[in-house]
Amino acid sequence: RYTTPTKRPRWRWWVGTVIILALWVIGGTALSLVVLPWTGVDLEGFFVEADMFTSFPSWGFLLFALVSFIPLFIGVLLAYRLILGVRIRRLFAAGVPFRTWRVGWGALVWIAVMAGPAIIAVIADPSQFDSSSFRLEAFLPYAIVAILLLPIQTTAEELFFRGWLIQGLSQRYSNIWLLSIASGVIFALPHLANPEAAGALLPAMFGYATVGFALAWVTVRDRSLEIAIGAHAANNLFAALVVGYEGGALPAEAPLVSSGPVDWGVENLLSIILIPLFIVLSRLGHTKRPVS
DSSP states (O other), rough: OOSOOSOOOHHHHHHHHHHHHHHIIIIIIHHHHHGGGGTOOOOHHHHSSSGGGGGSSSHHHHHHHHHGGGHHHHHHHHIIIIISSOHHHHHHHHSSOHHHHHHHHHHHHHHHSHHHHHHHHHHHHHGGGEETOHHHHHHHHHHEEEEEEEEHHHHHHHHIIIIIIHHHTTOOOHHHHHHHHHHHHHOOOOOOOGGGGGGGGHHHHHHHOOOOHHHHHHHHHHHHHHHHHHHHHHHHHHHHEEEEEESSSSOSSSEEEOOOOHHHHHHHHHHHHHOOOOHTTTTTTOOOOOOO
16 A cells, blocks of 8 residues: 555644645745745836736746745655654655656656647647747746756645645555545645636636546555656646646746637546546556565
């Protein structure tokens, strides 16, 4: 099972969760404010304008937003090691080896399966995507920040939502459906604050939850975060650097930008169809035999 070698007292999980969330919210906010002067922001506009985020260049906003996940990343590792008293490697893989090639495999399968429809749409009907506003001088610093910090952001989320939470729930439950649904729903909740969810909370909730469900399923199945870490990083990097969309959580600096709001109906239908395929194809390299 994907959990600690022996049961840990429930109070340790609760205390650890509170500390992790406090570090994420308070520490993340503090770190974002520390880097604020180096984001290229118009400070007067940031503190005065109704929409403070329009005062950032795209790379600066990305930097401001993503550094807030560093305390989450560190907080989960510290809580796991110091509060639970378990070696950190067990968080990444429980009783099986952690292999970096499977991180890459998770990224490849996610792009091929889940980003496949976007790639096909670009080829079939490029008029749906705007490339006229692409500016290389704006994209390059944005891409550097994205490549450096997006994998930290996505791995931090995996450590918490698929690592810490699933291992905690697995102290009492072992059903993969229950664990995957619970992780997916909890994962969806903070994402409802994303701009693309505005006015469509229930469809957006379903969309985020299905992604969280898929990443949780492969984590419980493999007793490892390999596939989930790779898939999540690939998803966000693809949206930031290849095909983006206006009005999302990430600035639309990608070479191709989808016009119009997110069609949650289509997105959710595709998720229902493609997520089982992702789960099946990502099984390559699955280890059944536990190791000491």
